[in-house]
Amino acid sequence: GAVVSQHPSWVICKSGTSVKIECRSLDFQATTMFWYRQFPKQSLMLMATSNEGSKATYEQGVEKDKFLINHASLTLSTLTVTSAHPEDSSFYICSAPGQGAWNEQFFGPGTRLTVL
Amino acid sequence: AQSVAQPEDQVNVAEGNPLTVKCTYSVSGNPYLFWYVQYPNRGLQFLLKYITGDNLVKGSYGFEAEFNKSQTSFHLKKPSALVSDSALYFCAVRLYGNNRLAFGKGNQVVVIP
Numbered sequence: 001g002a003v004v005s006q007h008p009s010w011v012i013c014k015s016g017t018s019v020k021i022e023c024r025s026l027d028f029q030a031t032t033m034f035w036y037r038q039f040p041k042q043s044l045m046l047m048a049t050s051n052e053g054s055k056a057t058y059e060q061g062v063e064k065d066k067f068l069i070n071h072a073s074l075t076l077s078t079l080t081v082t083s084a085h086p087e088d089s090s091f092y093i094c095s096a097p098g099q100g101a102w103n104e105q106f107f108g109p110g111t112r113l114t115v116l
Numbered sequence: 117a118q119s120v121a122q123p124e125d126q127v128n129v130a131e132g133n134p135l136t137v138k139c140t141y142s143v144s145g146n147p148y149l150f151w152y153v154q155y156p157n158r159g160l161q162f163l164l165k166y167i168t169g170d171n172l173v174k175g176s177y178g179f180e181a182e183f184n185k186s187q188t189s190f191h192l193k194k195p196s197a198l199v200s201d202s203a204l205y206f207c208a209v210r211l212y213g214n215n216r217l218a219f220g221k222g223n224q225v226v227v228i229p
Contacts, residue, residue, distance in 0.1 A: 043221045093159050097215045104150055107159035
């Protein structure tokens with residue numbers, strides 16, 4: 001299957017700093033990517049849909065200015081957590097849909113963010 | 117609105133015994149259903165999907181799932197569980213033309229040696 005990578009796999013930062021997480025589709029193009037947030041032993045919460053060449057679509061309750069998304073190319077989407085605080089600590093996962101309406105989504109390995 | 121329910125929090129099963137993880141769905145229109153597995157600190161891995169056709173779907177690692185329209189269920193099954201099957205399992209539903217997925221809360225599967 002298709003491969004999606006994320007970088008970094010984990011990051012620790014101080015409160016008030018910004019952190020950028022990259023999501024890449026390695027062997028296919030993705031005009032759309034999805035960003036999820038997951039708390040320990042809980043389900044994935046869709047944060048936003050990243051759209052190549054246009055603005056991201058955010059889910060209700062997700063702060064656009066807090067979680068900046070940029071879909072710079074057909075293989076790269078970035079999520080920047082601005083002015084991070086301890087409550088932003090979480091596991092962030094991206095995904096990209098395969099070609100065609102019937103295909104599953106391919107998930108990145110996730111990024112563990114810890115804000116001190 | 118589309119949604120899936122995974123009624124159990126944790127499923128414990130002895131190694132070698134059959135494993136079942138339950139999922140029910142609620143959608144308007146034809147459901148497109150998926151099962152994913154997640155190991156600790158890892159992303160989700162695709163197991164199988166139901167789009168159309170045979171109600172019994174076979175997937176990766178010996179897993180299969182049965183689509184039951186009358187019961188709106190899509191239970192995941194494995195005839196003989198392995199210790200390495202211990203992980204978090206997610207059921208998800210997607211509508212045609214909409215790439216967004218709705219996930220169930222997940223089930224922790226613990227296979228006891």
